[in-house]
Amino acid sequence: MSETSSQSQSPPEDSIGRYFLDIWSQNSKTLSLRASSGTESAFEEEREESPTALDTVKSSGGFSVVGADKLSLTYPNDQLHGHDVGVVQANCPAPSKRLVYYFEISVKHAGVKGQIAIGFTTSAFRLRRQPGWEANSCGYHGDDGRLYRGHGKGDVFGPPYTAGDTVGGGINYATEEFFFTKNGVVIGSVYKDVKGPVYPTVAVHSQNEEVSVNFGQDPFVFDLKAYEAEQRTKQQIKIENTSIPQNASYGIVRSYLQHYGYEETLKLFDIDGRNTMPPISVIPENGDSEEDSMSMYALKQRNTVRRLIKSGNIDETFSTLQKWYPQIVQDHTSAICFMLHCQKFIELIRGGKLEEAILYGRSEFDKFKDLSGFDELDCAALLAYEDPSGSSVGYLLSESQRELVADAVNAMILSTNPKMTDVTSCKQSRLERLIRQVTACFLEKRSLNGDQGEAFQLSQILNSATK
Numbered sequence: 001m002s003e004t005s006s007q008s009q010s011p012p013e014d015s016i017g018r019y020f021l022d023i024w025s026q027n028s029k030t031l032s033l034r035a036s037s038g039t040e041s042a043f044e045e046e047r048e049e050s051p052t053a054l055d056t057v058k059s060s061g062g063f064s065v066v067g068a069d070k071l072s073l074t075y076p077n078d079q080l081h082g083h084d085v086g087v088v089q090a091n092c093p094a095p096s097k098r099l100v101y102y103f104e105i106s107v108k109h110a111g112v113k114g115q116i117a118i119g120f121t122t123s124a125f126r127l128r129r130q131p132g133w134e135a136n137s138c139g140y141h142g143d144d145g146r147l148y149r150g151h152g153k154g155d156v157f158g159p160p161y162t163a164g165d166t167v168g169g170g171i172n173y174a175t176e177e178f179f180f181t182k183n184g185v186v187i188g189s190v191y192k193d194v195k196g197p198v199y200p201t202v203a204v205h206s207q208n209e210e211v212s213v214n215f216g217q218d219p220f221v222f223d224l225k226a227y228e229a230e231q232r233t234k235q236q237i238k239i240e241n242t243s244i245p246q247n248a249s250y251g252i253v254r255s256y257l258q259h260y261g262y263e264e265t266l267k268l269f270d271i272d273g274r275n276t277m278p279p280i281s282v283i284p285e286n287g288d289s290e291e292d293s294m295s296m297y298a299l300k301q302r303n304t305v306r307r308l309i310k311s312g313n314i315d316e317t318f319s320t321l322q323k324w325y326p327q328i329v330q331d332h333t334s335a336i337c338f339m340l341h342c343q344k345f346i347e348l349i350r351g352g353k354l355e356e357a358i359l360y361g362r363s364e365f366d367k368f369k370d371l372s373g374f375d376e377l378d379c380a381a382l383l384a385y386e387d388p389s390g391s392s393v394g395y396l397l398s399e400s401q402r403e404l405v406a407d408a409v410n411a412m413i414l415s416t417n418p419k420m421t422d423v424t425s426c427k428q429s430r431l432e433r434l435i436r437q438v439t440a441c442f443l444e445k446r447s448l449n450g451d452q453g454e455a456f457q458l459s460q461i462l463n464s465a466t467k
Contacts, residue, residue, distance in 0.1 A: 017335030020408035051090035072212045075204035086204045087127040093197035096452040102170035104214045110162040111209030116142040120198040131201045140180040158187035166221040173453035184221045258295035259429035261302030297417045309406040314344040343405045349382045
C-alpha cells in the first residue's frame with residue numbers, strides 16, 4: 001500500500017486533535033496573561049510573596065524597637081540577662097521557588113557589646129533567643145564571627161562585624177545552603193538543614209545597637225546578579241560535563257527532524273553527519289529502528305502540508321488532505337478540522353480581510369459548539385482590536401501558532417500509517433519525550449527538597465548555554 005493511498009485505514013481517534021487543542025488552550029491562557037501583565041520574560045520566577053519589612057506584630061518582649069519605617073531595629077536599654085534578646089523576623093517567609101534568596105543589614109551602631117546577629121528562623125522560633133541558639137535556626141553573629149546552628153556553641157565561620165559593616169544572609173536553593181556575606185564578599189556557606197519555610201531574622205542584644213534592613217528596596221552591596229550567574233554557570237558546567245555518545249545525541253536530533261517532516265533539513269543533517277571525523281552512522285544502534293521507520297512515513301507529504309500551513313494557505317491544505325488523507329478531514333466536527341478552520345479565520349485577519357473573516361466564522365464555527373474546549377479558544381477576539389497584533393491575543397498571529405497547527409496535522413498524518421500500533425507516539429518526538437522525562441525528574445528532585453528551588457525551564461538552560 002502506498003503512503004498516499006491509505007484511505008482504507010479507519011479514522012484515527014480524535015485524541016490527537018484534542019491533545020493539540022489542549023496545548024492551544026494552555027498556550028492561550030499563559031500568553032494572554034503574559035500579554036495583559038506586560039511581562040515578556042519566558043522564565044520568570046514563580047510568583048511568591050517576598051519580605052518587604054520587619055514584623056511589628058510578633059514581638060520579643062519589648063527589648064528592641066522597630067522603627068516607623070519597619071526597616072530599622074534598635075536596642076535602647078541595658079540587658080538584664082542573656083535572654084533579653086531583641087529579635088525580629090521579616091513580615092513573611094523567604095520565597096523558595098527560585099535559585100537564590102538574599103537580604104542585608106547595615107550596622108549603624110554596634111552598641112555596648114556588638115551582639116548583633118543575622119540569620120533565618122522558623123515560625124515556631126522563640127523571639128527571645130539569638131538566631132542559631134534554638135533548633136531549626138541559623139545565625140551569623142557579629143561579636144565573635146561564629147555561625148550558630150541549633151545550639152549555644154557556635155562554629156568558627158568568619159570575621160566579626162561592627163558599625164559601618166553591611167552583612168547579608170542568603171539561601172542557595174540549588175545547593176541547599178545558607179550563605180552569608182560581609183561588605184559584598186561571601187564569607188562562607190553551610191548546609192541548610194532547616195526544613196520548611198524560614199524567615200529572614202535580625203537580632204540586637206546590647207544597649208544602643210542599631211541596624212537597618214534591606215529586603216531589596218535598595219541596591220545590595222553584594223552583587224547578587226553576579227552570584228546568581230556564577231551559580232548558573234556551575235550548573236551549566238555540570239550539564240556540559242555529562243558525557244553523551246555522539247551517535248546518541250545525533251540520533252535524537254535526527255528523530256526530531258523525521259517526526260516533524262523537516263525533509264530538507266534532515267538531508268543536510270545526514271550529509272553533515274557523513275562528513276564528520278569519524279562519520280556518524282545513521283543506522284540506529286539502540287533497537288529503535290522500527291520507530292525510526294515510523295517517523296520516516298510520508299516524510300515528503302508531511303513536509304508539503306507543513307509548508308502549506310506555515311505559508312498560511314489553509315484552503316490548499318484542506319484540498320491536499322482531502323486528496324491524500326481524506327480520513328483526517330472526513331469528520332467535519334473533529335478537533336483537527338476545528339483547528340484548521342480557526343487558522344483560516346486567523347489568516348483572514350492577518351490579511352486584513354475582516355468582513356470575510358466574520359462571514360467565514362459564522363459559516364464554519366457553529367458546528368463546533370459541542371466540541372470540548374471550543375469556548376476556551378479566543379481567535380474571534382482578534383476582531384475586537386484595531387491592532388490585533390499588539391493585543392493580548394496577538395500571539396495567534398505569530399509563526400508559533402502556525403507551527404502548532406502544522407504539528408497537529410503532522411501527527412494526524414503519522415497516525416494513518418498502516419503499521420502504527422500506538423497513536424500516542426505520533427504526538428511527540430523522542431526528543432520531546434526525553435525532555436518530559438527530564439522535567440519529571442527535576443520536579444521529583446525539587447519535591448524531595450521540600451518543593452524549594454526554581455522550576456525547570458528548558459529555555460533558561462539553553463539561554464545560559466549560549467552566553
